[in-house]
Amino acid sequence: MMAGWVVTLAGLAVATAGLLPFRSDMTVATAALVLVVPVALGVAVGGFSAVPVGVVAGFLTFDFFFIPPYSTFYVTEWEDWISLVVYAMVGCTVGGVVAQLGRAQREAEARRAEAQLLWAERARLVEESNRLQLLEEVDRLRAALIGSVSHDLRTPLASIKASISDLADPGLRLSDEDRATLLRTTEEETDRLTRLVTNLLDMSRIQAGALVPHTSATPLDELIGAVVARLSAMLGEHRLVVQISDGLPLADVDYLLVEQVLSNLLENAARYTPTGTAVTVRAGAVDGAAEVEVAVVDHGPGVAEAERERIFDQFYRLRDEGREPPLGTGMGLAIVKGIVEAHGGRVWVEATPGGGATFAVRLPVAPESTMLDDGEAAASPAGAPVARPAAAPTRAQA
Amino acid sequence: MARVLIIDDEEAILRVVGTGLRARGYDVDTATGGAAGLSRAVIDNPDVVVLDLGLPDLDGVEVCRRFRLWTEVPIVVLSAHGTEARKVEALDAGADDFVTKPFGMAELEARLRVALRHGARRAVAEEAPVLEVGPLRLDLARRSAELRGQPVELTAREFDLLAFLARHAGKVVTHRMVLEKVWGPGAGDETHYLRVYANRLRRKLEDDPNHPTLLRTSPGVGYQLVAPEDP
Numbered sequence: 001m002m003a004g005w006v007v008t009l010a011g012l013a014v015a016t017a018g019l020l021p022f023r024s025d026m027t028v029a030t031a032a033l034v035l036v037v038p039v040a041l042g043v044a045v046g047g048f049s050a051v052p053v054g055v056v057a058g059f060l061t062f063d064f065f066f067i068p069p070y071s072t073f074y075v076t077e078w079e080d081w082i083s084l085v086v087y088a089m090v091g092c093t094v095g096g097v098v099a100q101l102g103r104a105q106r107e108a109e110a111r112r113a114e115a116q117l118l119w120a121e122r123a124r125l126v127e128e129s130n131r132l133q134l135l136e137e138v139d140r141l142r143a144a145l146i147g148s149v150s151h152d153l154r155t156p157l158a159s160i161k162a163s164i165s166d167l168a169d170p171g172l173r174l175s176d177e178d179r180a181t182l183l184r185t186t187e188e189e190t191d192r193l194t195r196l197v198t199n200l201l202d203m204s205r206i207q208a209g210a211l212v213p214h215t216s217a218t219p220l221d222e223l224i225g226a227v228v229a230r231l232s233a234m235l236g237e238h239r240l241v242v243q244i245s246d247g248l249p250l251a252d253v254d255y256l257l258v259e260q261v262l263s264n265l266l267e268n269a270a271r272y273t274p275t276g277t278a279v280t281v282r283a284g285a286v287d288g289a290a291e292v293e294v295a296v297v298d299h300g301p302g303v304a305e306a307e308r309e310r311i312f313d314q315f316y317r318l319r320d321e322g323r324e325p326p327l328g329t330g331m332g333l334a335i336v337k338g339i340v341e342a343h344g345g346r347v348w349v350e351a352t353p354g355g356g357a358t359f360a361v362r363l364p365v366a367p368e369s370t371m372l373d374d375g376e377a378a379a380s381p382a383g384a385p386v387a388r389p390a391a392a393p394t395r396a397q398a
Numbered sequence: 399m400a401r402v403l404i405i406d407d408e409e410a411i412l413r414v415v416g417t418g419l420r421a422r423g424y425d426v427d428t429a430t431g432g433a434a435g436l437s438r439a440v441i442d443n444p445d446v447v448v449l450d451l452g453l454p455d456l457d458g459v460e461v462c463r464r465f466r467l468w469t470e471v472p473i474v475v476l477s478a479h480g481t482e483a484r485k486v487e488a489l490d491a492g493a494d495d496f497v498t499k500p501f502g503m504a505e506l507e508a509r510l511r512v513a514l515r516h517g518a519r520r521a522v523a524e525e526a527p528v529l530e531v532g533p534l535r536l537d538l539a540r541r542s543a544e545l546r547g548q549p550v551e552l553t554a555r556e557f558d559l560l561a562f563l564a565r566h567a568g569k570v571v572t573h574r575m576v577l578e579k580v581w582g583p584g585a586g587d588e589t590h591y592l593r594v595y596a597n598r599l600r601r602k603l604e605d606d607p608n609h610p611t612l613l614r615t616s617p618g619v620g621y622q623l624v625a626p627e628d629p
Contacts, residue, residue, distance in 0.1 A: 151452065154478055158499035159410035165502035166418040178417045185410050 004046010008054040011038025012061050023066055028080065031066040032087040036094055043095040044102055051095035059088050152196055156189035163189075195267075199331045202260065203314070206338030213254035213342050217366030220244075220251050220258075220283050220292060227262045228281065235266060237275035245284030251292045252366035257339045261347075264332040265296040265359050273300025273356070291345070291362045299356035308349050312337040336361070400514050401425040403444035405435030405461070406476065407454050415448065418503040419510075432456030436464055439471065446513050448506070449493070450476045451484055459487045466492035472517035472568075474509050476501075482618045486572045489620065494569040496619075512624055516568020529564040532612060532625030534603065536564050550602055555580070559595050563613065563623035572620040596621060 015034050023031065039054035063073055067080045075081055163182040166172055174182070205211045221244045228242060269279045280297040303311055314334040340347045345363040352358045402424045406412055412428045419426050427442045429435035432453045439447065447465065451458030462473055475488045475496040485496045494513045497506050529536040535544045541557055543550045552560065558580050563571065573592055577585040585591070600607040611626035
């Protein structure tokens with residue numbers, strides 16, 4: 001408000017000083033027009049409150065300096081009265097219009113600022129809500145995981161406990177056949193529980209980055225044979241084919257960990273493909289014998305292209321026609337990936353020609369094994385420098 | 399001997415529980431899903447159903463509800479530890495009792511015996527003017543109660559509560575079920591009423607109110623009135 005007054009009065013002083021030398025040569029109307037300008041300026045700066053001050057000051061300045069007789073407030077001519085009155089009216093009108101414009105502009109600015117604030121607030125809320133959604137999603141996943149793991153742990157326990165409680169009941173007369181059924185179930189369910197616990201432990205080691213493979217030159221054909229023999233019961237309803245290329249080099253891997261990789265892949269094949277279909281384990285040298293590739297080829301429903309990356313994510317499970325809870329624990333392939341990558345290898349899934357999924361694993365070749373191609377090494381007893389699986393009875397400590 | 403239908407998606411459980419119950423003289427049928435179980439029940443007409451709550455095709459609670467649309471066959475639910483809310487849902491949907499996994503076979507069979515004994519009488523109990531549960535005798539018309547032939551003084555509310563429990567003898571009734579039926583709709587969350595009244599009934603009916611044999615508590619779930627000779 002003060003600023004408006006100051007601008008008006010200063011403007012009037014400047015205009016008056018500028019006009020004074022020429023006042024005898026110009027008309028009263030010119031002086032009046034020039035003196036309206038400071039009023040308008042003052043209002044532009046100070047708003048409505050500057051109108052009365054500006055008009056009164058301008059009126060007096062006009063009268064005092066530019067209406068004869070000069071330097072008095074007397075007005076002698078009636079035209080001068082009209083000039084003064086018109087000046088006052090024009091001053092009021094111009095001041096009013098300018099003030100209005102100023103106010104409209106300020107309001108527009110305020111609205112724009114408000115809109116900007118609202119936008120910022122909205123952006124913040126959107127971000128907040130995204131964050132909450134993410135947290136909820138994480139929570140939901142964690143709950144689903146705990147639910148699924150505890151379900152998977154509890155299910156074999158329920159069978160084991162029910163079965164043992166009967167076997168231990170002295171008052172219950174069980175036939176030999178019943179006894180055998182209960183014992184067999186207990187054994188199977190114990191194996192199942194063991195697999196699950198092993199998976200959980202491996203998973204936590206992988207997550208903690210504590211998985212360090214203790215590698216040695218390993219004959220993969222033997223490893224494959226051992227795994228296939230161990231899982232023959234589980235794969236009993238599938239046709240199992242093993243294809244080992246001639247001259248398969250020794251792989252530089254941790255026997256027990258890679259055994260687990262192959263077990264998990266075969267268990268998956270058994271679980272997700274129809275009984276009676278063939279499951280093929282293939283092994284051979286690739287990339288100029290710099291790497292070995294082991295592949296598990298099935299003829300089941302296959303893995304959709306969009307799922308081929310995510311399928312290796314921890315706890316990701318393929319939906320199976322609304323089966324709830326889904327099959328498996330969602331750990332097998334994540335463990336496969338963790339172990340293979342810890343070896344500096346890689347694993348992926350592709351479509352089997354003619355339908356199905358092929359899980360391929362690339363592993364490094366042992367440096368010594370290349371010497372087997374030399375006449376000298378080949379002449380030594382086969383695999384003599386190689387650590388045999390039987391010589392590694394304990395799990396790699398990581 | 400009684401006919402049991404076991405509904406569980408776990409082959410191992412079906413095998414073990416089936417073997418155990420057959421060895422105890424039951425006739426056993428099995429089904430690996432809710433839908434299959436419901437249709438088996440129509441054909442086999444079981445005396446009692448053992449139902450796992452975590453079925454792949456139909457929610458176990460929904461299976462209970464569908465059973466109750468056409469049959470009062472006793473249902474003993476198998477549920478996992480720490481899933482009290484699910485048990486309560488199943489009981490509200492019409493299940494009679496539950497066994498928490500992992501369980502011993504003796505425990506499961508005990509629950510089956512209770513369910514079988516009371517299940518057979520329950521159809522009659524709805525209409526009967528006199529209810530008997532072990533040493534307890536309730537005359538619904540005269541609103542009087544006797545314990546081993548001796549009259550027991552009960553307030554109107556105590557009698558209503560006891561009559562409701564006796565009408566559902568052998569079944570685990572949830573807090574909500576009792577509160578809504580005895581105290582009226584809207585009282586479903588006032589479980590402290592129920593604790594107070596259950597304690598009063600025990601002081602009047604039990605030999606040792608701290609170790610009740612007649613009015614049992616299912617912690618976090620509800621109450622079950624059973625004849626003390628029941629296991």
